[in-house]
Structures are given as structure tokens and as C-alpha cells.
Amino acid sequence: MDQFTSHKALVAPLDRANVDTDQIIPKQFLKSIKRSGFGPNLFDEWRYLDEGQPGQDCSGRPLNEAFILNAARYQGAQILLARQNFGCGSSREHAPWALLDFGFRCVIASSYADIFYNNCFKNGIVPVILEDKIVNQLFEETFANEGYQLHVDLESQTVVTPKGESFGFEIDAFRKHCLLNGLDEISLTLADAELIRAYETKRKQTSPWLFDVIK
Amino acid sequence: MKPRTLYDKIWDDHIVKQREDGTALIYIDRQLLHEVTSPQAFEGLELAGRTPWRLDANLATPDHNVPTENQDAGVAGIVDPISRIQVETLDANCDKFGIVEFKMGDVRQGIVHVIGPEQGATLPGMTIVCGDSHTATHGAFATIAHGIGTSEVEHVLATQCLIQRKMKNMRVEVNGDLPFGVTAKDIILAIIGEIGTAGGTGYAIEFTGTTIEALSMEGRMTVCNMAIEGGARCGLVGVDDTTINYLKDRPYGPTSERWDQAVSQWRELKSDEGAFFDHIVILNAADIKPQVTWGTSPEMVVAVDAKIPNPAEETDPVKREGMERAYEYMDYEQGLAISDIKLDRVFIGSCTNSRIEDLRAAAEVAKGNQVASSIKQAMVVPGSGLVKQQAEKEGLDQIFTAAGFQWREPGCSMCLAMNADKLGNGEHCASTSNRNFEGRQGQGGRTHLVSPAMAAAAAIVGHFVDVRDFVSKTSV
Ligand code: SF4
Numbered sequence: 001m002d003q004f005t006s007h008k009a010l011v012a013p014l015d016r017a018n019v020d021t022d023q024i025i026p027k028q029f030l031k032s033i034k035r036s037g038f039g040p041n042l043f044d045e046w047r048y049l050d051e052g053q054p055g056q057d058c059s060g061r062p063l064n065e066a067f068i069l070n071a072a073r074y075q076g077a078q079i080l081l082a083r084q085n086f087g088c089g090s091s092r093e094h095a096p097w098a099l100l101d102f103g104f105r106c107v108i109a110s111s112y113a114d115i116f117y118n119n120c121f122k123n124g125i126v127p128v129i130l131e132d133k134i135v136n137q138l139f140e141e142t143f144a145n146e147g148y149q150l151h152v153d154l155e156s157q158t159v160v161t162p163k164g165e166s167f168g169f170e171i172d173a174f175r176k177h178c179l180l181n182g183l184d185e186i187s188l189t190l191a192d193a194e195l196i197r198a199y200e201t202k203r204k205q206t207s208p209w210l211f212d213v214i215k
Numbered sequence: 216m217k218p219r220t221l222y223d224k225i226w227d228d229h230i231v232k233q234r235e236d237g238t239a240l241i242y243i244d245r246q247l248l249h250e251v252t253s254p255q256a257f258e259g260l261e262l263a264g265r266t267p268w269r270l271d272a273n274l275a276t277p278d279h280n281v282p283t284e285n286q287d288a289g290v291a292g293i294v295d296p297i298s299r300i301q302v303e304t305l306d307a308n309c310d311k312f313g314i315v316e317f318k319m320g321d322v323r324q325g326i327v328h329v330i331g332p333e334q335g336a337t338l339p340g341m342t343i344v345c346g347d348s349h350t351a352t353h354g355a356f357a358t359i360a361h362g363i364g365t366s367e368v369e370h371v372l373a374t375q376c377l378i379q380r381k382m383k384n385m386r387v388e389v390n391g392d393l394p395f396g397v398t399a400k401d402i403i404l405a406i407i408g409e410i411g412t413a414g415g416t417g418y419a420i421e422f423t424g425t426t427i428e429a430l431s432m433e434g435r436m437t438v439c440n441m442a443i444e445g446g447a448r449c450g451l452v453g454v455d456d457t458t459i460n461y462l463k464d465r466p467y468g469p470t471s472e473r474w475d476q477a478v479s480q481w482r483e484l485k486s487d488e489g490a491f492f493d494h495i496v497i498l499n500a501a502d503i504k505p506q507v508t509w510g511t512s513p514e515m516v517v518a519v520d521a522k523i524p525n526p527a528e529e530t531d532p533v534k535r536e537g538m539e540r541a542y543e544y545m546d547y548e549q550g551l552a553i554s555d556i557k558l559d560r561v562f563i564g565s566c567t568n569s570r571i572e573d574l575r576a577a578a579e580v581a582k583g584n585q586v587a588s589s590i591k592q593a594m595v596v597p598g599s600g601l602v603k604q605q606a607e608k609e610g611l612d613q614i615f616t617a618a619g620f621q622w623r624e625p626g627c628s629m630c631l632a633m634n635a636d637k638l639g640n641g642e643h644c645a646s647t648s649n650r651n652f653e654g655r656q657g658q659g660g661r662t663h664l665v666s667p668a669m670a671a672a673a674a675i676v677g678h679f680v681d682v683r684d685f686v687s688k689t690s691v
Contacts, residue, residue, distance in 0.1 A: 017533045022652045031297040033254035051658045085413040091348040093364035114448045122366035173236040189374040199231045209469035
């Protein structure tokens with residue numbers, strides 16, 4: 001996983017609540033057996049006017065000019081500003097893969113669906129939670145100022161505006177540690193292999209049927 | 216000991232290591248795998264040179280991409296080459312690592328959330344995960360069951376554990392006899408209408424009350440299945456005789472003395488008197504009518520006899536904007552009633568409503584009637600090969616085909632349209648599935664979530680009707 005320490009980048013505003021993972025990456029692209037290459041199909045049904053097919057070259061497809069991510073001023077954005085309950089619906093990790101592949105390293109919203117929130121951390125994306133009031137302010141400032149950038153600093157857990165206004169955010173200590181160091185959670189867990197085995201031995205005695213073989 | 220909720224009990228039983236920051240290493244008893252969210256996990260495992268921690272905790276089946284016609288042809292019969300590769304990849308991974316898989320052509324193959332319980336691979340007190348948000352379904356058996364992402368699928372394969380933070384407890388209590396024509400699907404849609412799609416975020420929801428107690432396991436699975444549409448990663452129901460009777464003699468369940476030992480432990484799997492819930496919601500069954508979603512989020516739901524709500528009357532600006540967008544997407548005119556919506560297709564299936572009881576309910580309505588000529592397609596897709604077999608034994612397939620429904624082979628099908636079954640642009644569908652998001656059933660498609668009986672009645676009349684009137688009229 002890529003580490004995330006501090007990121008100052010252009011912000012793209014996606015002004016809709018309840019954006020579901022079916023919108024972030026429509027199902028036809030889930031047929032891929034890879035983790036990469038989803039970027040061109042991020043928000044596919046909103047970004048293009050035609051129906052996208054997996055494996056297709058997207059460079060010649062008709063763009064929906066009305067969709068915010070297509071606006072010239074937001075090209076190259078790495079921070080996605082969103083609304084409440086972002087990432088609801090399907091558990092597909094293809095959603096953070098698509099955001100990452102497109103170039104986003106951070107999402108800012110007032111709330112997220114649980115599974116999506118979790119999936120972000122596995123992929124080096126920081127899902128920042130800020131109060132509705134602050135999110136509203138950031139939307140206003142992003143719309144009002146072309147080239148608007150935010151500075152997301154994970155170490156100090158702050159989002160800093162160009163004017164120097166700073167907003168703190170909460171994040172699990174363990175997840176922060178993994179992100180800051182780009183750590184692989186599986187090796188961390190395997191360091192506790194003995195504990196896992198001890199747990200299994202105990203459970204086998206109290207509830208042996210849980211270890212009956214599936215065959 | 217302090218009284219604990221059902222969720223607390225199962226959580227406590229699975230802690231391998233408690234961390235100071237509030238997270239814990241949690242043991243996972245069962246992982247279900249399907250073709251869409253597992254290939255990258257197997258690939259990651261191999262790249263890191265790891266092997267599965269415990270093979271026998273896993274059970275796999277292809278479901279999302281499988282065609283619902285000519286399954287006898289096996290994987291080779293999947294026309295879309297990209298879909299075919301995905302199913303082949305699952306087969307190859309399961310063969311290589313030695314994971315049990317119900318492949319295409321196996322009568323036990325079906326939607327993961329239908330086959331787990333059917334096989335007794337879902338047992339009370341377990342922690343169950345799958346790279347699929349509707350894993351919540353298995354909570355009907357007093358399990359902590361929830362969807363995970365692919366990185367976590369890999370984590371469970373490699374370690375049999377997950378790093379989790381404990382959720383809060385919510386209790387949704389439904390009391391009283393269910394009115395005639397109102398089903399488990401209507402209960403959960405009404406609950407989502409009440410709490411909203413983010414209402415359960417951060418919670419495990421336990422469903423209780425006399426109405427839930429009176430439901431069959433199939434009905435409880437329908438309710439828990441859509442806990443995720445209410446924002447909760449998992450839903451649970453405590454163990455009672457209904458649970459235990461369902462599990463008796465299932466292929467993967469315990470037998471003889473182990474069965475008795477298991478049953479005595481399972482009997483403890485309910486919330487203690489006085490256990491603390493962070494949030495409680497109470498509904499009266501008598502107030503619930505057959506439900507129909509009108510918009511593009513499961514919380515946009517009303518009773519069948521209602522009008523489509525007017526966004527202008529919504530005071531919450533964020534909600535109003537969502538409603539306006541849904542209006543535009545669904546192409547409604549002001550003042551339309553639910554019964555005015557013109558339907559093009561009907562889909563009876565999905566992990567929400569494709570079990571034998573669902574098919575019986577739909578068949579009862581379909582019996583002796585004809586699908587309206589204005590309906591382009593009405594399809595029934597059983598949840599598994601075994602459900603299909605049972606339905607055929609009962610002659611349900613005959614009832615459906617005589618009425619003009621298509622009788623298909625098991626899979627996810629038009630629930631998310633990854634296979635060939637999909638809606639055309641602008642088409643309205645009465646669907647027994649769980650998500651009515653934009654494009655979910657095909658680009659530009661317009662989904663209305665309903666119960667199986669409501670879907671069948673809509674197929675026959677060509678638009679939504681109150682199944683309560685429908686049944687009483689046609690049975691005279
Ligand atoms: S039936 Fe639908 S909701 Fe259920 S697992 Fe399949 S695609 Fe997901």
C-alpha cells in the first residue's frame with residue numbers, strides 16, 4: 001500500500017449526498033480480475049454520454065460536459081470533496097481502486113458508509129470526516145476559487161485551507177499508523193499467529209462443530 | 216455479569232486480541248467467496264507467497280456473472296468473454312488452493328447468501344464474511360455477518376481474522392400480527408423508510424419483537440439482507456425454535472451429540488434482559504402496508520396506495536435535492552400515484568427474495584392468471600439449484616410458465632445485471648431485489664423494489680396494485 005503523510009492538492013467538488021458505489025464504478029467494470037485500470041471508468045455513467053463497456057478505450061467517448069469532474073478547472077484534482085453517506089451500497093473495493101487509479105488520494109465528506117470507509121484505508125486513501133457546516137464552507141470556497149487547494153496532513157490530522165484556516169479530523173490510531181508507514185495489515189496480523197492458534201485450540205474444545213470440514 | 220446484547224456476545228466470543236486503540240483482532244469462522252470480489256485477493260495472496268490459513272472455513276460459488284439460461288453448458292456457455300474469465304478464475308483459484316466450490320452445473324450452486332444457510336454452512340454464533348454487502352443476510356441465524364472489501368477477503372484468507380472496531384447496538388422492534396398481504400420485504404422497506412439509508416451506519420441492528428419472531432427463517436433472511444440498505448453492516452435475529460428447526464439435518468451442520476451440544480449453546484444466543492442498546496426503533500406491524508420504492512435510493516419508499524412524494528414538500532434541502540434528481544431520473548410528472556407507473560419488466564429473484572417461500576408467494580398470485588401483454592418480460596430466478604429443484608417438485612415452475620413468466624436458472628441475474636439479464640434504457644421494473652440505484656439493473660433502468668407477491672401481481676395487471684385487493688378479488 002502507498003503511504004500517505006501529507007498532501008496538498010487541487011479539490012474537486014461532487015455536490016451530491018448518498019453517492020453509492022454503483023455510481024463510483026458501475027457493475028460492468030467489476031468483471032476485471034485486476035486491481036488497476038478502473039480510473040477511466042470512475043463515475044462512468046455520469047462522466048460519459050454513452051454506455052461504457054469493460055476493456056474499451058475511453059479516450060474517444062462522448063463526455064458529459066455538465067459533469068463536474070469533466071470541467072477543465074478540476075483536472076488533476078487529488079482531493080474529492082463529497083457529501084454525506086458517501087460510498088453507500090455495494091462493498092466493492094473497486095470503488096476506492098477507481099478513485100485511486102483516477103488520482104484521488106483523499107476524500108472529504110461529513111459521513112461515509114462503513115464498508116467503503118474501511119476499504120479506503122486498505123488502499124492508501126484518506127477518508128476525512130468533517131462536520132456538515134465545514135463541508136459546506138469548503139464547497140463554497142471550492143466553487144468560488146479556481147485552483148482551490150487543500151492541505152491534508154495526516155500526522156497532525158488537519159485539513160488546512162489556502163487562507164490558513166485549519167480543521168482537525170478524527171482517525172483511528174491504528175489506521176493512521178498503517179497509512180503513515182504504508183504498512184501491510186496482513187503481516188501485522190500474522191505477527192500474532194500464535195494468538196490466533198491459541199484461540200483456535202480453545203474454540204475447538206468449546207464448539208468443535210465450528211471446525212468441521214467443509215467438503 | 217453485565218447484561219449483553221446478542222451482538223456483544225458473539226463479538227466477545229471472537230476476540231483474539233484486544234488493542235488499546237479500541238480495535239480488536241476478530242476471528243472469522245466462515246468466509247464465502249464468489250467470482251467478482253475474490254480474484255484480486257487470491258492474486259495478492261500468491262504475490263506475497265502466502266497460503267490460506269484454514270481451507271475448510273471457506274466455501275465458494277459463482278453467482279454474479281452466471282447466465283440464467285442453458286447452465287448445462289457450464290462455464291463455456293457464458294457468452295461474454297470477460298464474465299467467463301472471471302468465473303474461470305474462481306474455478307482455477309479454488310482448484311489450486313483446495314477450496315470447496317459449487318461450480319456451475321452443481322445443483323448446490325446459487326447465490327452465496329442463499330446457499331450458505333441452505334447447506335448449514337451458516338450456523339448460529341459464527342462470524343461470517345464475504346466480499347459482498349448482502350452478507351448481512353446470514354445474521355438471521357444469530358451470526359455477526361457482514362460484507363468486506365477484497366483486501367479484507369485476502370486478509371481473512373491469509374489469517375482467518377480481521378481487524379475490527381466494535382459497532383454500536385441498535386434494536387429494531389416490530390410487534391403484532393402482520394396484516395394479510397404484507398411480508399418480510401415490506402417490513403424491511405418500511406424500516407428503511409423510517410430510519411433512512413444512513414440510519415444504521417455504525418450499528419449492528421438486532422431485529423426483535425413478536426412480528427420478527429413469527430417470521431420463518433426465509434422471512435428473517437429477507438429482513439437481515441437489507442440491513443445494509445439501512446446503513447448497517449449487519450443485522451441479527453436471536454435463536455429460537457424456528458432457527459433450530461431450519462438447521463436440523465443440513466449437510467454442513469453438526470450431527471448426533473455434537474448437534475445437541477451445539478443446540479444448547481445456540482439457545483443462549485439472544486440479547487439478555489436489560490442489555491443496553493444505543494438506539495431503539497419500534498414499529499407496529501399493523502401500520503405496515505405493501506411497500507413500493509419510487510426513487511433511486513431504498514429510503515424513497517411509500518405504501519402502494521400512496522402518491523409519489525412531491526420534492527417541493529421536503530424540508531431537508533439535501534433530501535429534497537436527492538428527490539429532485541430521482542424525479543428527473545425516473546422521468547415523473549407531478550402528482551403521479553404509485554399505481555400509475557407503467558411497468559416494462561418484472562424480476563422475481565435475488566438474495567433478498569429468491570427462496571422457496573418467496574417463489575411460493577409469487578406463484579400463489581400468478582396461479583391461473585396471465586402476465587399483462589404490456590409487460591415485455593417477467594422472469595423468475597430461483598436463488599439456488601436446490602431451490603429450483605424444490606420449486607419444480609411443487610409444480611411452481613408450471614404455474615409460472617403457464618402464466619407467461621420465464622422460469623430461469625439460479626444466479627444474481629437482473630439484481631445487478633452483470634450477466635445478460637438487464638433493463639433497457641428508461642424501462643421500469645418491479646423487482647424483488649434490494650437496490651434501486653441509478654443504472655443498477657441496466658443503464659438508464661428504473662427499479663421499483665417490492666415483495667414477491669407484489670411483483671407477481673404487478674406483472675399480471677401491468678402496473679402496481681395493492682396485492683391485498685388483488686388476492687381478495689381473484690380468489691372470489
Ligand atoms: S443477488 Fe444481488 S444483492 Fe444479492 S449477492 Fe447477487 S448481486 Fe448482490
